[in-house]
Amino acid sequence: MDQFVAACPTFEECLLNWVIQTYQLIWICEEPTFRDLCLSLNKVCPIISREKLGTLIEYNYIKVQQKMTAILAERYVAITTDSWTSIAHHNYITCTAHFVEKKTWQLHSLVLGIFKKNGTSNAVDTVA
Secondary structure, eight states, rough: OGOOOOOSSSSHHHHHHHHHHHOOOOGGGGGGHHHHHHHHTTTOOOOOOOHHHHHHHHHHHHHHHHHHHHHHHOOOOEOHHHHHHOTTTTTEEEEEEEETTTTTOOOOEEEEEEEESOOOHHHHHHHH
């Protein structure tokens, strides 16, 4: 994921990167203690709503999806799936694309999605 995250010159970009990289909940920007923290660092820090943060995440998702499409174009790709249960007994399934760089023989892996699910995993989950 780090290869898709550019330097963050604006507060919005830094907040977006932090929320995505640390798996924060989208409402974190409306938490009073978080806002107090931001204002303690910069008195003119913008107040971003949950809706605005959601829009930024959606826009970032589209940009990353376009970059991944460009990276995977014209390559031989292996797709793998995996499922696991967290310590809190939540079930997840993921899909990952793997390819080997022709010039360097370096293996690259890109996570295409992680999905929370109910119940045990089966072939229908993998297809979905």
